[in-house]
Amino acid sequence: MSPGTGLVREIRSKNAGPFWVTIDVFCRDADAFEVVRTRLQTAEVARVLQADPQRLKRFDISDLHVIKFSLPRPHVQGARLDRDMHGASFAVLVQEVLEAAGRSG
Amino acid sequence: MAATDADRGLNAGARPGTAPTAHGQGADPQVRVLIPSGALGISIDPAALETGLAMAPDIIAIDGGSTDSGPFYLGTGTCKYARASIEREWAMLMRARARLGVPLLIGTAGTCGVDDMVDWMLEITAEIAAEDPAGVGAALKVATLKSSQSPATLAEQFSHGAISALEGAPDIEAADFAACSQAVALAGAEQIQAALETGADIIIAGRATDTAVIAALPLARGCHAGGAWHGAKIGECGALATDNPGSGAILIEFDAAGFTVQPTGAGVQATPHTVSAHMLYENADPFVLHEPGGHLDVTGARYTALDARRVRVEGSVWVATDAYTVKLEGARQAGFQTVSLVMVRDPHYVAHIKDWVEALEAAFRARETSNVAGDFELEFRLMGQDATLGALETQVMGIEGGTDGVHEVGVMAIITAGTQVQARDIARLLNPYLLHFPLTENEPMPTFAFAFSPPEMDRGALYEFQLNHVLRLADPMAAFVLETHEIGVSA
Numbered sequence: 247m248s249p250g251t252g253l254v255r256e257i258r259s260k261n262a263g264p265f266w267v268t269i270d271v272f273c274r275d276a277d278a279f280e281v282v283r284t285r286l287q288t289a290e291v292a293r294v295l296q297a298d299p300q301r302l303k304r305f306d307i308s309d310l311h312v313i314k315f316s317l318p319r320p321h322v323q324g325a326r327l328d329r330d331m332h333g334a335s336f337a338v339l340v341q342e343v344l345e346a347a348g349r350s351g
Numbered sequence: 352m353a354a355t356d357a358d359r360g361l362n363a364g365a366r367p368g369t370a371p372t373a374h375g376q377g378a379d380p381q382v383r384v385l386i387p388s389g390a391l392g393i394s395i396d397p398a399a400l401e402t403g404l405a406m407a408p409d410i411i412a413i414d415g416g417s418t419d420s421g422p423f424y425l426g427t428g429t430c431k432y433a434r435a436s437i438e439r440e441w442a443m444l445m446r447a448r449a450r451l452g453v454p455l456l457i458g459t460a461g462t463c464g465v466d467d468m469v470d471w472m473l474e475i476t477a478e479i480a481a482e483d484p485a486g487v488g489a490a491l492k493v494a495t496l497k498s499s500q501s502p503a504t505l506a507e508q509f510s511h512g513a514i515s516a517l518e519g520a521p522d523i524e525a526a527d528f529a530a531c532s533q534a535v536a537l538a539g540a541e542q543i544q545a546a547l548e549t550g551a552d553i554i555i556a557g558r559a560t561d562t563a564v565i566a567a568l569p570l571a572r573g574c575h576a577g578g579a580w581h582g583a584k585i586g587e588c589g590a591l592a593t594d595n596p597g598s599g600a601i602l603i604e605f606d607a608a609g610f611t612v613q614p615t616g617a618g619v620q621a622t623p624h625t626v627s628a629h630m631l632y633e634n635a636d637p638f639v640l641h642e643p644g645g646h647l648d649v650t651g652a653r654y655t656a657l658d659a660r661r662v663r664v665e666g667s668v669w670v671a672t673d674a675y676t677v678k679l680e681g682a683r684q685a686g687f688q689t690v691s692l693v694m695v696r697d698p699h700y701v702a703h704i705k706d707w708v709e710a711l712e713a714a715f716r717a718r719e720t721s722n723v724a725g726d727f728e729l730e731f732r733l734m735g736q737d738a739t740l741g742a743l744e745t746q747v748m749g750i751e752g753g754t755d756g757v758h759e760v761g762v763m764a765i766i767t768a769g770t771q772v773q774a775r776d777i778a779r780l781l782n783p784y785l786l787h788f789p790l791t792e793n794e795p796m797p798t799f800a801f802a803f804s805p806p807e808m809d810r811g812a813l814y815e816f817q818l819n820h821v822l823r824l825a826d827p828m829a830a831f832v833l834e835t836h837e838i839g840v841s842a
Contacts, residue, residue, distance in 0.1 A: 265520065268635050294745065310631075
């Protein structure tokens with residue numbers, strides 16, 4: 247998805263197999279990466295995703311200017327209570343965290 | 352005309368990597384793998400394919416599926432794509448193979464890669480061969496590699512400790528393995544290499560890792576192991592690792608030190624960023640990729656632009672494990688579903704949509720549960736409110752948050768029951784409520800919008816993924832069946 251912010255080129259989320267979902271935040275450049283990595287607090291991302299912070303994996307990849315989160319899916323892909331077969335909508339929540347952090351300075 | 356075994360240096364029984372190759376051997380191996388598309392059935396760009404063929408690949412390899420479209424395809428053992436798409440694109444690749452005299456390989460045939468889908472692809476292959484022997488080769492040797500597992504056998508293996516859970520796996524017991532309608536093991540490079548060693552013109556593999564179908568030949572011919580697996584990961588989705596993901600084809604050239612990525616679509620570029628970023632795609636860990644027999648570590652990988660289109664990668668590491676394991680996938684039936692969808696446009700009801708659904712559900716359960724035979728699940732999803740994210744939704748609408756920008760809501764009722772008849776009957780019991788249920792007792796009876804008659808839509812069986820486990824094997828071939836077939840040979 248296009249986040250509509252100058253800091254980020256793309257935020258995407260996708261299944262990493264049926265049991266995990268992974269969210270990639272592609273920053274525009276090294277400077278933006280440093281800003282975004284500070285604004286995206288892991289605890290806040292875990293809160294909006296309703297994820298166990300102990301099982302939310304975070305990777306700050308400076309070479310690529312990417313921040314990546316991986317977590318077990320709230321519901322296994324395609325199970326009765328799953329709502330998003332490809333896990334594509336989790337990216338929206340991370341974008342909202344980033345935007346809220348930007349507004350609060 | 353079909354290539355002979357000697358043309359390819361893949362005589363049956365020959366050890367991988369010892370036979371002569373077109374692009375180097377021994378201490379200076381070089382293998383070119385053409386990946387014509389991210390998956391068979393989603394389209395192949397003829398021009399990009401043609402450009403790739405002109406680069407003299409040693410093999411044409413393509414993926415045929417994954418779990419990405421959900422558990423239905425494994426549960427039912429069926430293909431996601433139209434047979435017509437598969438036939439058209441497979442015929443293109445069979446003709447390309449015949450022109451070059453190189454092997455054509457597909458992994459995870461028919462989306463899910465069960466044995467029936469391997470047979471289905473073999474049937475399609477034979478039909479194409481019969482229709483166009485001049486184009487695809489009059490006499491073809493086809494190897495099939497089957498990956499299906501007996502759920503009952505898996506239950507025994509689990510009980511004996513040969514199966515272990517991966518992180519995030521559901522907490523299941525032996526009986527849960529037996530309950531799977533279909534189960535497969537993911538073949539790795541070893542099983543694909545065994546298929547290549549038959550000297551087959553065409554290899555149709557059942558469930559396999561996306562990477563194994565690309566890495567198998569480079570590994571067999573002695574290319575850098577870390578480079579082989581890393582390059583395979585980069586190429587697994589075709590041109591997704593380029594600046595134009597929709598352009599389809601990509602060629603990976605493997606050698607003793609690493610690999611080089613080159614897209615074949617007109618004007619398409621691979622850059623260090625597009626290539627390195629693809630390691631993130633559908634991968635929980637951006638640096639590690641687990642495969643049968645070990646894992647790939649790209650922490651030390653170096654990405655260098657050779658020019659505007661090509662990227663060179665070195666420094667990836669393959670870490671072999673002592674135990675050889677293959678990943679398992681299984682799906683089980685979890686009831687039958689019927690769906691009813693009603694559209695609410697009345698502003699009064701849109702403004703109070705959550706209250707309306709809660710009252711409707713309460714009234715339905717109070718009045719109708721005794722009329723339902725057997726257990727059932729009833730779930731409402733409000734499209735225009737929180738149907739996508741459910742409890743994770745952050746935007747509050749309806750009576751609490753106002754209705755700015757919301758003028759209609761789709762109310763989807765999902766009924767899950769033990770049989771289709773039960774699910775449909777419950778949906779029919781629910782229908783009068785969806786059609787006329789008033790928000791309060793003292794208001795005119797409303798009527799809401801259904802798009803169809805009948806309004807209920809039977810979804811058939813619901814399937815759920817069951818397994819996130821690995822099976823330990825003493826012999827990599829122990830869980831797989833390799834056969835060869837002669838097609839188009841006149842009696």
